[in-house]
Amino acid sequence: MKDGFIKVAAGTPAIRVADCxxxxxxxxxxxxxxxxxxxRLLVLPELCITGxxxxxxxxxxTLLSGALxxxxRILEETAELDLLxxxxxxxxxxxxxxxxAAVCHKGKLLGLVPKTHIPNYGEFYERRHFASGAGLCETAAPFGYAVPLSANQLFACRALPAFTFGVEICEDxxxxxxxxxxxxxEGAAVIANLSASDEVxxxxxxxxxxxxxxxxxLVCGYLYADAGEGESTxxxxxxxxxxxxxNGALLAEHAPFSQGLCIAEFDVLCLASERRRMTTYPQRQGGCQTVFFDMELRPCAxxxxxxxxxxxxxxDAERAERCxxxxxxxxxxxxxRMQATHCAQAVIGVSGGLDSTLALLVAARTLDLLSLPxxxxxxxxxxxxxTTRRTRTNAHRLAQALGATLREIDITAAVAQHFKDxxxxxxLHDTTFENCQARERTQVLMDIANQVNGLVIGTGDLSELALGWATYNGDHMSMYGVNASVPKTLVRHLVRYAADIAEDxxxxxLLDVLDxxxxxxxxxxxDGEISQVTEDLVGPYALHDFFLYYALRxxxxxxxxxRLAESAFAGVYDxxxxRKWLQNFYRRFFRQQFKRSCLPDGPKIGSVTLSPRGDWRMPSDASAALWLAWAEQK
Known part of the structure; x- marks a missing residue:
């Protein structure tokens, strides 16, 4: 149950009808x-004690007494087990x-939850035998102590309140x-469904x-246990x-006509966080009673x-469709944006790298969409x-292959003059040395856009924005950032997809750009080769995108x-x-917020974006101390 993970199971025992x-x-x-x-939570099928x-x-x-x-016996023989x-x-x-449904824990019956909706159509005739539990709020004492008998009850763990579950039965x-x-x-993060759903x-x-x-x-974990072997045919x-x-994702499934345990883990703290984020999630209205139980918090593999x-x-198919x-x-x-600004031309600084390549591909599609040459x-x-020969050559070839107007402006002399000024x-190859070049390039692009009545298209991606890996008012600035919510790992796949559908x-x-x-x-x-590799400086983008996704989404x-990264990257990174790059991620993320507070416009693509006008609003002077304190406790 560490970090909010609860191991749960749906079980289908092989039974004999009426042999309790x-x-x-x-x-x-x-x-x-x-x-x-x-x-820690095992849900079994509807009426499985009798069939x-x-x-x-x-x-x-005789059957009813046998069931009780x-x-x-079940309570007595599972009393030593710390599972529900x-x-x-x-x-x-x-x-x-x-x-x-009988909710049992460590030899005690916590409550009885009756089925609310009793089907009486088709092959189902339950109303012949059973009453609905709708509105029922009683107390029963089948074993000498009182327990609730109601459909409107919750069961909550004292040590981990986010682990609160409710019960419904099949047709419900x-x-x-x-x-x-x-x-x-009313607060259930998990729903247990005891079912006997026939197969057609x-x-x-x-x-x-x-x-x-x-x-x-419902933004919940849903545990559905279905009847199987032994039921009458x-x-x-x-x-x-x-x-x-x-929360909409299938975690585990027992294929039809299989028995035993179907096991997975719910993340109840994740569910609680998602409900808080959704301001439209309804507030509690006091419609349920809560039964508390004590359960030891243990690590969950x-x-x-x-x-x-x-x-x-x-x-492959889903990735291609997504791209x-x-x-x-x-x-x-x-x-x-081009239509709104009455601009018929798009101006892009092309380096021969991944981000500018993607922006160039997007701009080419845009002109086709607008029926512009x-x-x-x-x-x-x-x-x-x-600049290396390889990237310069690729920039030229990309422009030519896409039918773009290519302009080459060597900025070496302009930057040297600026150094002199x-x-x-x-x-001295310091930050000034680097940023002067980035800002000179942005100035050139902005001026060319004025010349041709065009828009400067930003190339920076979501990962760079998260890390602040951009020159303030240099490549950080544009008139519209098409890659602003596309993380680096996804940029690579988008370019790869474009290569797959492109002519020779x-x-x-494109394949050489990817390489x-x-x-x-x-x-x-x-020696004519790139001397400055980004990932050697800020860390692997695969890790940073992983951190970004779980920290923000x-x-x-x-x-x-x-913990999740150790599982995901086992055998790749120790x-x-x-830990080293996670610390670096948080340091950079907090320190570089000032750049994100004045980002150009750009389209939201996925569930994580850093637009200061939309999904992410954060003060530029916030402290990362709490987020970094964990590193000192290793």
Whole structure:
């Protein structure tokens, strides 16, 4: 349960219809297996103590007494396990019979949750036996102590309040007003669903969609345990199709007609943070009672795979589709701005590097979108002290392949004159030496844009903005930044996608751009090769993009990001290397906010962006002390 991770499971025991003693033994065995795997919450199918398909046997006192005796045995034999166990059983109360979930923990019954929506259509005839638990708010004492009997109850961990769960049963999920909506509004981060959903053609796909959608709509973890082997096949077949989803994403799934445990981890602190971020998430209205339980907080080993590239889809087809969409979004944003400003030309400083290549590709698409000739794309290369033959050649070839107007303006003499004007020693390769070149290039681009009535298109990407890896009022400034919310790891894939669909001449150049080290080329080349490699100075962009995603999108603390990074980059970077660059990330992110506070406009592409007018508003003089303190406690 460290960092908010809770290991959960949906279990499908093999049962015998109406054999409560046998079923209890299978449930106990499954609970012990789950406990050995580190599971803290195990949800079992609807009515699994008796079997869902008992029919009119549910009206037999022998079965009802047997179910209660089986529950007592389950409680007794799982008392030493520190896990929450939720089996289902029929429970008589007053003059009615209820289809209930029994919430069990360390030998005690915490509460009974009755099913609210009782289906009576098609193959279902539950109203023949069961009453709805809607509005029921009673106290039962099946084992000599009082427990709540109500659909409107929550179960909360005292040591980790974010671990609060509610229960609904099968059909409750399939109706428009699912109880889980109220339960989540009142504070449930996790919904446990005990189900007996029969299998018919097409139902598995719909069931999966339903569980994922509900978890996303309610910003919760959804745990769906389905009945399977042993249920009567007189008229139906049950497949044990169990599912675990969190906030719209499927974490784990038991394929239909499989048994045993389906295990995953919920991140309840992540869910709590996301709900706070969504200001439209409803406030509590006091519609549920809460039952508290004590559970020891133990480290939770992660079984989930943590992607090292959270901004980049992993499947080839999905990645290609995403890249095409992003390029269209960028081009549409730029086209709208060009139309609004009555500018018919786009001016781009082209270095032969990744970012300017992507901006050039986007601008070319934009002109096509506006039915303007490609010659209206003014590609300006401005060689100086650090420019290499390789990047200069690629800049030329890109412009030619795209049909752009190429202009080369050597700024060496202008920068040397500026050094002389301000009294700077050109042999001193410091920040002044580098930034003078960047600002000279920006001045040239702005003046050319005035000449041709065009817009200067910014090339800087999201990763550079996060780290402040830009010259203030130099490459930091433009008239529209098409790459402003595209992280470096995604820039690479966008250029790769463009290469995949390009003709031979352009493809060859794009592939060489991809193979070129990322560099601002502001320091003199060594033997004609790039001497200034960005990632040697600020750290690997793969790590920084990972840090950026989890720090901004999910507001994770640095200790949690470190843990996830160690999992994602195992075998690539050791813990100390990750820790070093994570500290650097936070230092730079806080110190460089002043550059982000005055960014040019640019289109939002993904869920993480740093526009001061939109997603990220932060004072430029904020302290990083709290975010860096964790490093001293290693």
């Amino acid at each position: 003693t046998y079923n209890a033994a299978r449930i106990i065995a499954l609970a012990r297996e789950a406990d050995a795997a580190g599971v 869902y398909t008992c029919g009119d046997l549910f009206l037999q006192q 005796s089986a529950l007592a 166990l939720l089996p289902g059983l029929p429970f008589p109360f007053g003059s009615k019979l209820y289809n209930c 999920l399939w109706v428009p007003d699912a109880p889980s909506s109220l339960l989540c509004r 053609i097409g139902k598995a796909e719909y069931r999966r969609l339903l569980v994922c959608t509900q978890s996303g709509r 007189t008229d139906m077949v049950f497949s044990g199709h169990s599912l675990i989803a969190q 992660l079984s989930r795979r943590v992607s090292a590239s959270p901004f980049v889809p992993e499947g 095409e969409l992003i390029l269209r979004m960028q081009a549409t944003g730029l086209a709208t 490609r010659k209206n794309l003014v590609a300006v290369t401005m060689p100086c002290f650090g 301000i009294g700077h020693d050109p042999a 001449a352009l493809r060859t150049t 070129t080290p990322v560099s601002p080329e502001l320091l003199p080349a060594k 999910w507001a994770f603390p640095p200790e949690k990001i470190l 813990s100390e290397t990750i």
